[in-house]
Amino acid sequence: MHVLTLTTYADAPFMTQQMAALEERGVSFSTVSVAGEVSADTARGPTDYLRTVPKVIREAGNGYDLIHAHYGLTAPMALAQRQTPVVLSLWGSDVHGPVKPISVASAPLCDEVIVMSEGMRSELGQDCRVIPDGVDLERFQPKPQARAREAVGWDDVGDAYQVLFPYPPEREVKNLPRAKRIVSVVDNLLERPVELRVVHGVDHDAVADYMNAADALLLTSDSEGSPNSVKEALACNLPVVALDVGDVRERLAGVSPSHVATTDEELIDGLINVLQREERSNGREAARDVSIDRTTDQLLEVYEQVAGTEKRTRPRVTAAVDAVARRHH
Template sequence: MQVLNLVTSPDAEFYRLQVRALERQGIDETTLGVPGEQRFTDDGVDDRSVLDYLRYYPQVLRESFDSYDLVHANYGLTAPAAIGQPNLPVVLTLWGTDLMGKYGRLGRLCARRADAVIVMSERMAETLPIDCHVIPHGVDLEQFRPFPQRPAREAIGWRHDASHVLFPYPEQRPVKDYPRAERVVEAARERYGGDIDLQTLYGVPHERMPLYMNAADALLLTSRREGSPNSVKEAMACDLPVVATDVGDVRTRLAGVDGSHVCRADGELVDGLVDVLERGEPSTGREAIAPLGLEQMGERIRAVYESVLDTRAEPQTGAAPTRNPVSSR
């Protein structure tokens, strides 16, 4: 099977992991990125110009005449170019901000025209008036795994006489709500019996993230909205306790996981953080996240591709075929 991947962020680690997982499933792929310099709004939305996307369509159209079986539009802003070419069936993956944020209307409109739609969470699926596949980004369970805290702290230079709360996002992105994280940690300090260091983290090579996950005592997520946050799943794979707002699929992922809390109000976040720090124990997240390994993700996406191609291969009667989502959650 040969797939043309359209993507705004070809270097994004979770996208590269997806490509490698699908290659192991026997998928040959070509990635076509949006032209122009990539830049983001404060909410993490791709903010390239309309002209960049107008330049993109002729490239996609030209590629669509090659020997591909289908086109996979990764992220909603690539969808107009995908559905605008007449040659290939279209699979559309929506990541979160492209459905819940500034360009959500465009994402919903394009989803109606795709042959199949993949979303990150049931909450995202509920916002769409069509059937779709819920396939969150997978976790590299070999890379993200538990190991002793002390050597991890020594490797990154964190002190041993404090509890460390990890906030693995840039402070400047409003959707991540760093000021709320500061308020929660400050309130927790007043109740907790030891020092608490709030560790913000951004731009660290992905292969070093397990060090920080294992050096920390808790991951704190205060986001206003998410799809299926990779940081939560990676923390679970390291058995790092998670205290998070009720966004995206976080409640589903953490259901039944000891030593983690899903919260709505600031007071609940404070209570949850104090609880996991006082316990001082790992979570049971790794067992819960095991079904979301990279191989399982690759198998499920390949199954979506196959369902689209099988539907296209069926004899058509009556009116000419149109693009419609062909399978359910």
């Protein structure tokens, strides 16, 4: 099976990791990324999306079994070609944020839609598959904390608790200011010092060491789909303190010590409890439900079903493509 991948972010670890797992099952991929550069200070504009459409149409004519469009803004360009079946994966912000109208308009025209949580399915308001991104249980597994701290350079922290925030500060949806407030309050309430470790831009292979070096993961996001950091923390038995966003409550069901909160006060109480217990969690067993092997099985089932459908001429999607441009005005 040969699949054309469309993405706004070709280096997304959870996407490339899942593609590698599918390649081991015999799927081959070619990737087209949206034109233009994106950074903390630069966003793609409508021209970048529109000038990618002809490239997608040309590439789609090369005999692919299906097109897998990742993120709502890639859906219109996937649908601009009218023969190859389309699978659309929505990532979270494209359902909970300003991109939602494009996702909602495009979803019914796709052959299959995948979301990461039941909350996303409810928000989308359409029939779709719930398949969270999988976690590699070989890469993410428990390791002695002292050895992990040496690996990441935290071997001189003394008795200070280490709270991990594994997101870029510039990603506003992750809400670093809130995490700083929570940790500052907890630091003032506990006898032992508490340090917030903002970790980003490291190789994905190193993330497991940070998970094992930390005492807790803190998630203060305004919205999420199915946060990979939570699943990776579970696989490493790292306690998690998180807001009730995305599928966090489902993922942390039965996991102890960990805490799901809805307010700052609950975040503070939960973090204090988790740190004072000084225990690793039982999260690895829960992580097996979202292992990459399991999600690969589910995605392969979708691929085989969609690729086996009779090819058909699609409705014109000029309006959907225009919606991408309108969103940026």
